Every structure is written in structure tokens, then in C-alpha cells.
Amino acid sequence: MENPILEAKTDLIKWISNLDDLEVLSELINFKEKNKFADCFEESRAEYILQDEDFDERFAKGIPHDEMRKRTSTFISSLPWKK
Numbered sequence: 001m002e003n004p005i006l007e008a009k010t011d012l013i014k015w016i017s018n019l020d021d022l023e024v025l026s027e028l029i030n031f032k033e034k035n036k037f038a039d040c041f042e043e044s045r046a047e048y049i050l051q052d053e054d055f056d057e058r059f060a061k062g063i064p065h066d067e068m069r070k071r072t073s074t075f076i077s078s079l080p081w082k083k
Contacts, residue, residue: 019025063071 016025016028
């Protein structure tokens with residue numbers, strides 16, 4: 001399975017390593033400085049997104065609404081309520 005974030009990063013690294021325009025490099029450095037704390041948050045979000053790629057499949061295989069209501073009702077009825 002390919003990782004689109006990793007591919008994008010690799011493409012950016014290749015592009016930056018071949019870049020000779022000082023003005024563009026300066027803009028990139030400024031962008032990096034403005035967003036230096038974004039690394040922490042973005043990386044963790046990206047990691048979560050990658051870990052949960054099969055969410056739609058798992059959701060589709062989940063319990064239907066009616067079945068969940070039945071199970072919940074049965075569970076609540078089985079609780080030891082004080083009278």
C-alpha cells in the first residue's frame with residue numbers, strides 16, 4: 001500500500017534539493033519558521049489518518065442501527081437495578 005504523504009514529502013525533498021532560486025528558498029525558509037510548531041501536530045494527525053485507512057470498511061461491516069438498539073436495550077435490561 002502506498003503512502004501518499006510519504007510520496008508528497010519525497011517529491012518536495014527532490015524538488016527542494018534541485019532548487020537554485022534564492023528567492024524561492026528564502027520563501028520556504030520563512031514558511032518553515034512561521035510553521036515550526038505545525039510539525040508536531042501535523043505529523044501526529046497524518047499518523048492517525050494513515051493508521052485508520054480502513055475506517056470505511058470497518059464501518060460498513062459494523063452493527064446495523066436496529067441491532068445496536070436491540071443490544072443496548074437488552075444490556076440495560078440486564079443491569080442490576082435497585083428497586
